[in-house]
Amino acid sequence: MTDLKIGIIGGSGLYKMDALQDIEELQVDTPYGPPSDALIRGNLDGTPVVFLARHGRNHTLMPTELPFRANIYAMKSLGVEYLISASAVGSLKEAVKPLDMVLPDQFIDRTRNRISTFFGEGLVAHISFGDPVCNGLAGVLGEAIASLNLPDISLHQGGTYVCMEGPAFSTKAESSLYRSWGATVIGMTNLPEAKLAREAEIAYATLALVTDYDCWHPDHDSVTVEMVIGNLQKNAVNAQRVIRETVRRLSEAPPASDAHDALKFAIITPLDKANPTTRDKLAPLLKKYL
Ligand SMILES: CSC[C@H]1O[C@H](OP(=O)(O)O)[C@H](O)[C@@H]1O
Numbered sequence: 001m002t003d004l005k006i007g008i009i010g011g012s013g014l015y016k017m018d019a020l021q022d023i024e025e026l027q028v029d030t031p032y033g034p035p036s037d038a039l040i041r042g043n044l045d046g047t048p049v050v051f052l053a054r055h056g057r058n059h060t061l062m063p064t065e066l067p068f069r070a071n072i073y074a075m076k077s078l079g080v081e082y083l084i085s086a087s088a089v090g091s092l093k094e095a096v097k098p099l100d101m102v103l104p105d106q107f108i109d110r111t112r113n114r115i116s117t118f119f120g121e122g123l124v125a126h127i128s129f130g131d132p133v134c135n136g137l138a139g140v141l142g143e144a145i146a147s148l149n150l151p152d153i154s155l156h157q158g159g160t161y162v163c164m165e166g167p168a169f170s171t172k173a174e175s176s177l178y179r180s181w182g183a184t185v186i187g188m189t190n191l192p193e194a195k196l197a198r199e200a201e202i203a204y205a206t207l208a209l210v211t212d213y214d215c216w217h218p219d220h221d222s223v224t225v226e227m228v229i230g231n232l233q234k235n236a237v238n239a240q241r242v243i244r245e246t247v248r249r250l251s252e253a254p255p256a257s258d259a260h261d262a263l264k265f266a267i268i269t270p271l272d273k274a275n276p277t278t279r280d281k282l283a284p285l286l287k288k289y290l
C-alpha cells in the first residue's frame with residue numbers, strides 16, 4: 001500500500017504522533033468549515049498516514065464544539081479508507097481498570113447537540129449501523145495490542161461505549177444507569193465520528209484508553225480532570241505504540257470492510273433528482289455512485 005489510506009484521530013492526551021516523519025501540515029477547507037486543526041501528513045515507519053488532533057493541538061475544542069463533519073470530510077478528501085480513533089474513556093466495569101484498552105464494538109447515543117450526518121438538504125440516505133465499528137480494523141488493533149505484551153494492561157476486545165454530551169462528567173445516577181445497561185466505557189466523542197465515517201465509507205475503529213472508573217466506583221467519588229490527566233499521559237505513550245504496530249500490520253494486509261460500500265444500498269433519493277448543490281457538496285463521498 002503506497003497511497004495514503006490510513007487516518008488517525010488523536011483524542012484527549014494524544015495531540016501528535018512522535019514517530020511521524022516527513023511531516024506536512026495541511027490546512028484543509030471543507031463545506032463545513034475548517035477541521036479541528038491542520039491535518040498532519042507524514043510517514044509512520046515508511047507508511048503514509050494523516051493525523052488529526054480531535055480537540056486541536058492545544059485542546060481548545062470541547063466535545064460539543066467539535067467539527068465532526070469537517071474532520072471526516074477532510075479525511076475522505078485526502079483518500080483515507082481506514083480511520084483509527086484513539087479516545088480517553090471512563091470505565092463502567094470493575095474489571096476494566098484505568099490504563100486498560102478497550103476495542104468497543106457497540107455504541108449508545110446519549111448526545112443531544114451534535115450533527116451526525118452528511119445527508120439532508122435534498123439528498124436522503126440511511127446507512128446500516130447495526131455493527132458500527134469495522135470488525136476487521138478492530139481485529140488488527142487487537143492483534144497489534146496483543147503482540148506488544150504491554151505490562152499490567154488488559155485488552156478488552158468488544159464492549160459498549162456510551163457517548164454522552166458533556167462537557168460535565170456524569171451524575172452517579174447516570175453512571176449507574178449505564179452500568180445497568182451493561183455498557184463498558186463512557187466518552188463524549190466517538191459516536192458522531194463513527195456515523196459520519198460510515199457515511200463516508202471509511203472503515204472506523206476506536207482504541208479506547210481508560211483513564212478513570214467514572215463516578216459510580218466507590219473509590220472514585222467523582223471524576224476530575226486532574227485525576228484523568230496523569231493517566232492520559234501514560235495512555236498517550238501506549239496508544240502511539242499500538243497505532244504504530246497497527247499501521248505496520250495494515251500496510252501489509254489491509255482487511256476487507258463492509259464500510260467501504262456503506263452507501264451502496266443506503267441512498268434513497270435518486271441522485272438525478274437530488275438537490276444539485278448538496279450532490280456537488282458531497283461529491284467526495286458520492287463519486288463512485290454519480
Ligand atoms: C479529558 S477527559 C474528557 C474528554 O476526553 C475524551 O475525549 P476523546 O474522546 O477525544 O479522547 C472524552 O470524550 C472527553 O471529550
Ligand SMILES: Nc1ncnc2[nH]cnc12
Binds near residue numbers: 088089212213
Ligand atoms: N468518566 C468519563 N466520562 C466521560 N468521558 C470521559 N473521558 C474520560 N473519562 C471519562
